[in-house]
Amino acid sequence: MAKPYVIGIDMGGTNTVFGIVDARGNVIASNSIKTAKHSDFNDYIDELHTELSRLIKEAGAEDKINGIGIGAPNGNYYTGLIDQAPNLPWPSPIPLAEMVTKKFGIPCLITNDANAAAIGEMTYGVARGMKDFIMITLGTGVGSGIVVNGQMVYGHDGFAGELGHVIVKRSNGRQCGCGRTGCLEAYCSATGVARTAREFLELRKEPSKLRDYDVETITSKDVYDCAIAGDQLAKEIFEYTGTILGEALADFTAFSSPEAFVLFGGLTKSGDLIMNPVKEAFDRNVLGIYKGKVKILISELKESDAAVLGASALGWEVKE
Amino acid sequence: MAKPYVIGIDMGGTNTVFGIVDARGNVIASNSIKTAKHSDFNDYIDELHTELSRLIKEAGAEDKINGIGIGAPNGNYYTGLIDQAPNLPWPSPIPLAEMVTKKFGIPCLITNDANAAAIGEMTYGVARGMKDFIMITLGTGVGSGIVVNGQMVYGHDGFAGELGHVIVKRSNGRQCGCGRTGCLEAYCSATGVARTAREFLELRKEPSKLRDYDVETITSKDVYDCAIAGDQLAKEIFEYTGTILGEALADFTAFSSPEAFVLFGGLTKSGDLIMNPVKEAFDRNVLGIYKGKVKILISELKESDAAVLGASALGWEVKE
Numbered sequence: 001m002a003k004p005y006v007i008g009i010d011m012g013g014t015n016t017v018f019g020i021v022d023a024r025g026n027v028i029a030s031n032s033i034k035t036a037k038h039s040d041f042n043d044y045i046d047e048l049h050t051e052l053s054r055l056i057k058e059a060g061a062e063d064k065i066n067g068i069g070i071g072a073p074n075g076n077y078y079t080g081l082i083d084q085a086p087n088l089p090w091p092s093p094i095p096l097a098e099m100v101t102k103k104f105g106i107p108c109l110i111t112n113d114a115n116a117a118a119i120g121e122m123t124y125g126v127a128r129g130m131k132d133f134i135m136i137t138l139g140t141g142v143g144s145g146i147v148v149n150g151q152m153v154y155g156h157d158g159f160a161g162e163l164g165h166v167i168v169k170r171s172n173g174r175q176c177g178c179g180r181t182g183c184l185e186a187y188c189s190a191t192g193v194a195r196t197a198r199e200f201l202e203l204r205k206e207p208s209k210l211r212d213y214d215v216e217t218i219t220s221k222d223v224y225d226c227a228i229a230g231d232q233l234a235k236e237i238f239e240y241t242g243t244i245l246g247e248a249l250a251d252f253t254a255f256s257s258p259e260a261f262v263l264f265g266g267l268t269k270s271g272d273l274i275m276n277p278v279k280e281a282f283d284r285n286v287l288g289i290y291k292g293k294v295k296i297l298i299s300e301l302k303e304s305d306a307a308v309l310g311a312s313a314l315g316w317e318v319k320e
Numbered sequence: 321m322a323k324p325y326v327i328g329i330d331m332g333g334t335n336t337v338f339g340i341v342d343a344r345g346n347v348i349a350s351n352s353i354k355t356a357k358h359s360d361f362n363d364y365i366d367e368l369h370t371e372l373s374r375l376i377k378e379a380g381a382e383d384k385i386n387g388i389g390i391g392a393p394n395g396n397y398y399t400g401l402i403d404q405a406p407n408l409p410w411p412s413p414i415p416l417a418e419m420v421t422k423k424f425g426i427p428c429l430i431t432n433d434a435n436a437a438a439i440g441e442m443t444y445g446v447a448r449g450m451k452d453f454i455m456i457t458l459g460t461g462v463g464s465g466i467v468v469n470g471q472m473v474y475g476h477d478g479f480a481g482e483l484g485h486v487i488v489k490r491s492n493g494r495q496c497g498c499g500r501t502g503c504l505e506a507y508c509s510a511t512g513v514a515r516t517a518r519e520f521l522e523l524r525k526e527p528s529k530l531r532d533y534d535v536e537t538i539t540s541k542d543v544y545d546c547a548i549a550g551d552q553l554a555k556e557i558f559e560y561t562g563t564i565l566g567e568a569l570a571d572f573t574a575f576s577s578p579e580a581f582v583l584f585g586g587l588t589k590s591g592d593l594i595m596n597p598v599k600e601a602f603d604r605n606v607l608g609i610y611k612g613k614v615k616i617l618i619s620e621l622k623e624s625d626a627a628v629l630g631a632s633a634l635g636w637e638v639k640e
Contacts, residue, residue: 074609084609132476146575148468148475155468155577156452157613162574165607170490170567178607247490254482255466255575257475287485287498289394289404293477 003066005059007052007106008312010113011035011072013087016044018052019305020059021312025124027305029059041090041099049103068100068108069314071116071307078158080110086177107318113137113307115152115161117299118145120310121262125301133260134252135299136163136245138267141177142185142192148256164189168248188245190266193220196237208233224270238273245274246281253290260295264306268298323386325379327372327426328632330433331355331392333407336364338372339625340379341632345444347625349379361410361419369423388420388428389634391436391627398478400430406497427638433457433627435472435481437619438465440630441582445621453580454572455619456483456565458587461497462505462512468576484509488568508565510586513540516557528553544590558593565594566601573610580615584626588618 005028009018012035019030033051038044056062073085080097082088100108111119118135121127127135131150137143142164146153153160164185165178173182174195186192197218201210209226210218210233226234249261267274279296286294301309325348329338332355339350353371358364376382393405400417402408420428431439438455441447447455451470457463462484466473473480484505485498493502494515506512517538521530529546530538530553546554569581587594599616606614621629 130476132480148473149471151469153468153576156450156579157577157610159609160452160468160575160577162577162607162609165574166571167567167605168490170488180605180607247487251486252575254485255480255572256473257477257480257482259476285487285500287482287500289479289482290477 002316003064005061005064006066006312006315007056007068008308008310008315009048009068009070010116010307010311011070011075012113013073016048017308018048018055019308019312020055020061020065021309021315023316025309027308028061029055030308031055036089039089041094044090045099045103048100052104065106065315067315067318068104068106069116069311069317070096070100070108070110071113071311072096072110073113074159075110075112076158077109077111077115077152077154080108082110109314109318111152111154111311111314112143112145112161114143115145115154116310116314117143117264117306118147118262118310119152119313120301120306121264121299122147123313124309125262125299125306126297127260127262130259132256132258133262134163134256134258135262135264136249137265138188138190138245138263139265140190142189146256147258153256163248163252166248166251168244184244184248188241188248188267190220193223193237193241193267194218196240197223197234200233200237200240204233206233210234220267220270224273227270227273235273238270239277241267242274242277243281246278247285249278249296250282250285250287253286253294257290258294260297262297262299264299264301265303322636323384325381325384326386326632326635327376327388328628328630328635329368329388329390330436330627330631331390331395332433333393336368337628338368338375339628339632340375340381340385341629341635343636345629347628348381349375350628351375356409359409361414364410365419365423372424385426385635387635387638388424388426389436389631389637390416390420390428390430391433391631392416392430393433394479395430395432396478397429397431397435397472397474400428402430429634429638431472431474431631431634432463432465432481434463435465435474436630436634437463437584437626438467438582438630439472439633440621440626441584441619442467443633444629445582445619445626446617447580447582450579452576452578453582454483454576454578455582455584456569457585458508458510458565458583459585460510462509466576467578473576483568483572486568486571488564504564504568508561508568508587510540513543513557513561513587514538516560517543517554520553520557520560524553526553530554540587544593547590547593555593558590559597561587562594562597563601566598567605569598569616570602570605570607573606573614577610578614580617582617582619584619584621585623
């Protein structure tokens with residue numbers, strides 16, 4: 001029989017957040033450490049072990065942990081390795097699953113952060129009961145986790161679901177962090193919104209509250225603040241962003257015909273400013289046979305919990 | 321225990337081809353009838369029953385048929401219905417699976433033609449042993465069948481895998497039969513190649529053997545004949561077509577990270593003329609993490625058998 005708790009770990013470039021989660025998806029205890037503090041990966045694992053052991057002891061959960069799940073940048077479910085993660089301070093590949101399993105004496109599975117979010121959504125969120133949906137994470141970058149027939153799509157090499165790197169502008173596209181041009185991520189991430197703001201401010205002449213900001217350091221939050229205050233140019237930036245995202249989601253539908261897209265991350269806080277153009281562009285562009293069948297939802301999981309919850313769900317999948 | 325034979329039926333707009341298939345994928349007998357001959361769907365089913373019963377009797381396969389599988393335009397695996405099929409003479413929806421099951425007294429499953437081809441490829445073709453691949457059918461239209469984790473992707477409504485209707489030209493795209501503009505199918509089908517020929521002949525001035533043909537009725541076969549004979553403009557038409565397809569396949573890779581794409585249908589007969597630009601555009605456009613990992617293959621199944629074989633594989637899935 002499964003033990004009553006699992007551990008979820010969300011490993012980000014800056015912070016690593018971890019929590020103890022029960023079978024109902026309650027985070028009964030959580031804490032965090034600084035990821036980037038340790039130049040040696042072994043030191044990082046040592047601190048993670050010390051802090052997690054303390055948390056487990058305080059919660060009275062010793063010997064009650066079924067498994068550990070980790071969401072990590074470019075974490076590979078099949079190999080247990082982190083590979084080519086641009087935001088982590090250590091050389092790749094990192095045998096994360098194996099090292100954690102050994103250090104804690106508890107079986108560990110890893111996946112990438114967007115897949116972890118999708119698993120969280122399927123287990124505890126708005127996608128409960130859905131067998132086919134696509135999670136889109138709209139943060140600094142754009143990530144995705146795809147569920148088909150009730151299963152995560154990992155692909156033959158464990159790296160499926162990089163929809164942030166589908167090309168949405170074939171010619172004259174923006175440079176993307178991946179080295180190519182025109183990726184969805186270059187337009188529909190938080191940084192993409194800031195880039196659109198810079199472009200619009202340069203190319204257009206009308207007055208805008210956005211002109212009070214330093215154009216070099218403007219953020220998607222600034223654009224949001226101005227749009228909420230009624231600024232027309234700021235609203236158009238969200239329309240531009242949402243339209244590109246809606247067109248992309250329409251194309252993605254032709255792949256797996258999902259019951260829903262679940263959007264997650266900072267940009268979804270902009271609410272109708274982004275969701276209205278997304279839905280309008282989706283309806284205008286989706287193939288007839290899918291019309292009116294696909295929901296576009298915003299995740300209802302608390303952002304601070306979602307990544308930990310999602311990762312923790314892998315802790316129920318482990319085999320001893 | 322399963323009975324030793326299955327029936328595969330490939331239902332096209334013009335002909336319906338059917339065959340008796342053994343467990344090793346040998347078509348032990350086959351025949352065809354004209355689909356379009358019958359304005360009443362019941363008459364069509366009657367003729368199909370008569371001809372198939374004769375074939376079964378001649379093959380000594382009475383009471384030895386495990387199941388019937390049908391690949392049909394817009395055939396839905398879940399519902400057993402044909403829905404909104406533009407090339408069939410009968411009003412939709414057509415309860416195909418139920419009617420065949422009743423008429424023959426043998427359980428029947430249906431799917432669309434591209435999915436049937438993918439199942440055939442996985443069961444008997446170059447995709448044997450692959451758990452993640454994408455079949456692309458390049459015929460009058462462009463179809464697709466997607467296999468993830470060893471399973472067909474049907475989507476929540478049974479209509480997944482319409483990659484021919486992903487938008488490859490966002491502005492100024494060609495009109496597509498689906499009512500939208502810029503679809504992959506409008507460029508990379510046989511009719512797409514003919515349209516490209518017409519465009520090139522109109523916009524460009526250099527001499528070409530293609531100018532000997534009537535521009536209104538030119539076909540992809542004409543373009544092929546000219547290219548093989550060394551005509552430069554004809555070769556460029558294949559380069560243009562292959563480049564668009566290669567770029568699209570690179571994007572599709574970001575979805576399910578397949579081990580291979582399997583290309584099937586008339587256009588693949590053009591061999592290197594189309595495959596070289598497909599592979600070059602794929603390599604130039606695919607995300608770094610997938611580079612060098614994805615095969616682009618041509619189906620090795622005989623085209624006349626492939627659809628029947630693919631459909632027949634569903635005959636092993638049926639439950640009595």
